[in-house]
Amino acid sequence: MKIIIPAICLIVVSMSAQADWKESLSTGWSSVKNSSSELYTDLTGEEGEVTQALSTLSAARQKSISSWDKMEDRFADIIEVKGEKDQAPESAFFKKDKANYQDDIDALLGDVYGILNDDIVKEASNSIVQIDSTILAFQKKASQQKSKSVILIGEDKKEALKKQQQYEDDIAEYQHNREKMIEAVQIRLDEFGTELSFEQVEALLVRVNADDILAMTTIFPVIGEIASSFAKITATSGEDLNNAKKYYSMYVVLLELQLYIQERYIADLKYKYIPRIDELQNKQNNLIKTTKNEMRKASSKHKKSYSLNLKSQNTTLKAIKLYKVSMQQDLSNMSKAHRLLVEDYTLAVNTLNTVTMSSQVSNLISDSSQLFDTIMALQAPELVPFNNIQMQKEFSVLTDKIK
Structure with a gap:
């Protein structure tokens, strides 16, 4: 699904501002690291290699x-494409229009998203998915051997019980x-x-x-962290408006x-996850x-089995309803966080x-740190532990079915 950044995100600054953006990218982060001695002293060696000091952060x-370094290249491309988009027509048959250029910008933002996504958390999460799949497979095999052992006798019965135990041992190990993987995610978060x-x-x-x-x-x-660094550098630049515009x-x-990240997540909730849950609920x-x-038509002999089936089906329905409530709450929270960020973005553009004094720009960036905390709090889902294994x-x- 194509994610379209809303109208406010399509605002393109003047060509002079575009030039400032391009210039800032060549010196921006280097200036942050080199000029802010409080943050970056001794972080790199003579050849630019990260030293042990980095591990203390x-x-x-x-x-x-x-x-x-990787982000910088994408940001440079984003700014270049935004300049081209500014000159493009609203619609065209034989050349790229504004929507086409916005697609390119979205793709670049997606690249940055991938760069910043933490590998440790991502790999641990993927491992847990694979482990859960393997456990389910072994549970099925163990159940099959248990069922076979009921009707078998002698050595065949022993062999079935032995295999059942082997599967259960494998399950315990997994x-x-x-x-351990859950603990790894917990520590990293x-x-x-x-x-x-x-x-x-x-x-x-x-x-x-979960991945989102x-x-x-x-x-x-x-x-x-990056925004905070920009604020500190801007604050040290006195009333140099060029530097203020660069970092801002x-x-x-x-x-x-x-x-972009919020809108992608909101779109997934609205158009993929929640509709799929509705389908499963129906x-x-x-x-x-x-x-x-x-069950009403069944004989007394079969009513008990239908009753057990119905109990299991109602448990599944309860899980589906809880899942939907959870998704709806996530959507509500994320929408609130998005509205706050939209307001900040509109002011930023x-x-x-x-033309502002660098001190004002620095204060605006610094104030955003509180906004970030508020947004993070709003985006955090309500994580209620399961009260039973079932x-x-x-x-x-359900997660596998929704996917």
């Missing part, structure tokens, strides 16, 4: 430093590895400033939107990146209705197009 600050219990992390990881939430939880603090224009790009309601009808399994199965 927060995960977000480490990521902001180690990722900037469960242990799963716990804590390094980015988000403290969650083991149970909360586990509840998060079985959700269909994890990415935002690790990416937004990095954006905040880069801050505006960071806001566009946040908007199917489950129909199944329950069918089961009730068949207006400020960039206005509900956790239902969520895991």
